[in-house]
Amino acid sequence: AQSVAQPEDQVNVAEGNPLTVKCTYSVSGNPYLFWYVQYPNRGLQFLLKYITGDNLVKGSYGFEAEFNKSQTSFHLKKPSALVSDSALYFCAVRGPNTNAGKSTFGDGTTLTVKP
Amino acid sequence: DTAVSQTPKYLVTQMGNDKSIKCEQNLGHDTMYWYKQDSKKFLKIMFSYNNKELIINETVPNRFSPKSPDKAHLNLHINSLELGDSAVYFCASSQAGVVFFGPGTRLTVL
Numbered sequence: 001a002q003s004v005a006q007p008e009d010q011v012n013v014a015e016g017n018p019l020t021v022k023c024t025y026s027v028s029g030n031p032y033l034f035w036y037v038q039y040p041n042r043g044l045q046f047l048l049k050y051i052t053g054d055n056l057v058k059g060s061y062g063f064e065a066e067f068n069k070s071q072t073s074f075h076l077k078k079p080s081a082l083v084s085d086s087a088l089y090f091c092a093v094r095g096p097n098t099n100a101g102k103s104t105f106g107d108g109t110t111l112t113v114k115p
Numbered sequence: 116d117t118a119v120s121q122t123p124k125y126l127v128t129q130m131g132n133d134k135s136i137k138c139e140q141n142l143g144h145d146t147m148y149w150y151k152q153d154s155k156k157f158l159k160i161m162f163s164y165n166n167k168e169l170i171i172n173e174t175v176p177n178r179f180s181p182k183s184p185d186k187a188h189l190n191l192h193i194n195s196l197e198l199g200d201s202a203v204y205f206c207a208s209s210q211a212g213v214v215f216f217g218p219g220t221r222l223t224v225l
Contacts, residue, residue, distance in 0.1 A: 032212045034212065034213065034214075036214070036216075038156075041219075042218060042219070043119075043205055043207075043216035043217050043218045043219050044158075044205070044214070044216045045216070046213050046214070046215065049212065049213060051212070088156060090158065092214070094212060102160060102163055102170075102171055103209075103212065103214060105158045105159075105160075107155075107156075107157055108156050108157070108158070
């Protein structure tokens with residue numbers, strides 16, 4: 001079975017500071033890893049993914065994530081946070097042979113960026 | 116616009132009623148889903164369809180019945196609504212592992 005853990009319910013940072021939202025995963029085989037963002041009263045939007053290749057992947061809105069196989073982690077990062085980054089962030093994982101591409105989502109981390 | 120769309124956006128109804136939510140995607144994806152997001156924002160998959168065929172049914176009560184008339188549509192019908200069904204329901208489709216979500220339908224059962 002595949003699973004995702006987002007150990008922090010809430011992350012608070014000041015605008016302009018770097019931010020990290022943590023994610024660890026468990027899956028059989030090589031993981032496919034994703035980050036999504038959900039703004040209030042909206043559906044989730046894809047931010048970035050790791051499937052293979054460079055461990056550091058870059059995505060939308062200046063976000064990046066680092067795949068660490070030994071620590072089974074895929075933390076989301078941004079060098080300089082904006083107030084508009086405040087949202088709910090979900091990490092997701094699926095295995096290479098997962099039925100019909102089913103991804104398992106973490107419980108979400110609420111990011112609050114204060115001016 | 117290319118997207119996943121669903122209607123209605125809001126649904127308020129009494130316990131015991133039957134309601135439907137419609138979903139359409141014009142992204143050309145083969146796989147579609149229904150997800151439920153509860154009041155704590157936890158997101159759980161309910162169903163997955165691939166080319167109109169049911170692939171995943173995550174132990175959802177029989178009162179929930181998805182229907183896929185073609186691979187661009189996946190509708191959700193709910194019978195005998197209960198208070199615990201109150202949630203936001205997201206339709207989605209996927210390509211190369213990336214899931215594209217609709218805007219959600221907020222269902223409130225009174």
